[in-house]
Amino acid sequence: MEIQWKFFFIFGSFLITYLILIPDLSFKTSYKIPRYYHFFNRDLNTTFNTYEKPGLSIQSRKLLILTYTTFFGDPFPIYPSSECGFNTSSFQVTNNKEQFKSSDVVMFHSRNLPSMQELKYLNNLRGKDQLWIYFTLESIYNNPDVNDIDKYFNASATYGVDTDIPFPYRYHKKRLQIDESYSKDRFLNKTRMVAWTVSNCNGDARNKLALKLISYGVDIEVTGGCAARFPKRFSSKCRGRPCYEDLRDFKFYFSAENSLCDGYITEKYWSSGLNFDVIPIVLGGSNYSDPRLAIPGSFIDAMSFDSPKTLADFILDVSSNSTKYNSFFEWKKHWQLDSSSFFCMLCDKLRNGINFRTNPLLKTMNREKCTRPQEKFNIWINQN
Secondary structure, eight states, X not given: OHHHXXXXXXXXXHHHHHHHHOOOTTOOSOOOOOSSOOOOOSOTTSEEOTTOSTTOOGGGSOEEEEEOSOBTTBOOSOOOOSOSSSOOTTEEEEOOGGGTTTOSEEEEEGGGOOOHHHHHHXXXXXXXXXXXXXXXXXXXXXXXXXXXXGGGOSEEEESSSSSSEEOOSSOEEEOSSOOGGGOOOSSTTOOEEEEEEOOOTTOHHHHHHHHHHHHTTOOEEEESTTGGGSSOBOOXXXXXXXXXXXHTTEEEEEEEOSSOOTTOOOHHHHTTTGGGTOEEEEESSSOTTOTTTSXXXXXXXXXXXXXXXXXXXXXXXXXXXXXXXXXXXXXXXXXXXXXXOHHHHHHHHHHHOEEOOSSHHHHHTOTHHHHHHHHHHHHHTTOO
């Protein structure tokens, strides 16, 4: 009897502990230990590498990527593609949360993060081999503070060079050989100076610069929700998005960012500027001369000039000189806009290995990367 009593006591204690700790049954799939080998052990200084075990390649198994959140309510922009230049058949993408426990990689969009309570709960469910990736394309100012969540994430996927998985607004690469077919006169028949499409009126820095340039004789025509704030307006043929019909007569496009943050270079440069044979006049917090961030010789960098006045003088000079103007399109012979996708870049990194940093989010999303450029601008804008 004494032995039976001890047995029931031990069994009862175990049962109570299990019921307290048992996960939410809404996760209907059971946790599976990664099928072949251990590829991540929570040490942020280690490498996530799917080729880690000798003799085993990723082709011998499926690697499951779960996009846990939406992207502003829409599907996550990680779309399987067969055009990555390498075999991606072993990578599977799902948004089915019931596959959380069996997922090798889980991606979260910064602006759609679960609550802290849910993050803690998920963290308790995850296996030690599961990789969590923090994804954003927003400026640091437009993301939630990461101090409380840094410990949960192993890698970041965002713009700029200070990230584990580079997800720029556009990929670019050098041509293997010079392509002379891009030589033509782009100055011909252009009769208007600077176009600007802007609907977010909160970009204080770019508003100040636009008004300064206008005061120095640079003709800026504005369309969009903020056009009424500026002297000269034009009507868009493309409902607020720059397009060829809008820009074909213009020589420049004001590609000014709404946040001056290091590495933050958006479609305002990549699409609005480079797609339509106009010269982007860029204003941002980035080092545009870094070929990893922008294409050399393709833009006029506002803050590379001594003052707004010298910038305005240069714009006026280029606008009246066809040789100088056409020189800003020489890049087309040497560089090309790449068709690579977020999916391709993610898979490429996973198959080749990701080197993790200590506290990746605290470093990548450090707000000083925005405050320093803003302070520099505040001094620069008042130079004569």
